[in-house]
Amino acid sequence: MLLVEIAVAASPMNLEAAAKLVQKKIEGRVLGGKTVKKEDRDVHVIRVLTPDGRVRHIRVEAQSGKILKERPEGH
Numbered sequence: 001m002l003l004v005e006i007a008v009a010a011s012p013m014n015l016e017a018a019a020k021l022v023q024k025k026i027e028g029r030v031l032g033g034k035t036v037k038k039e040d041r042d043v044h045v046i047r048v049l050t051p052d053g054r055v056r057h058i059r060v061e062a063q064s065g066k067i068l069k070e071r072p073e074g075h
Contacts, residue, residue, distance in 0.1 A: 018044035018060040025067060026058055027051060035062065043068070 013021070019030050026048050033046040042062035049055055059068040 012042065012062045013044070013060065013065040014062075015044050018062070018065070019046050021060060021065060022046040022048060022058045022067070026056070028056070031055065 015033055015035055019033050023030050028048040028050040031047040031049050033044055035042055035044050037043075038059075044060040044062055046058045046060060047055055048058055060066070061068055
């Protein structure tokens, strides 16, 4: 039983789950997203429209579900 729980906890987060996570954590509306390879790992890039009309790109590491630090605009 314990091995099953560890396997489930270690399974990667899919794009839909990443979008839901971002929706809960970031104020705004999710516009869409895509999965990209970054340094040999999958990263979900979620586009969010903020209440002030800006579009933010939030990166979520697929394996851990961790929201990664945003890049400054223009980079």
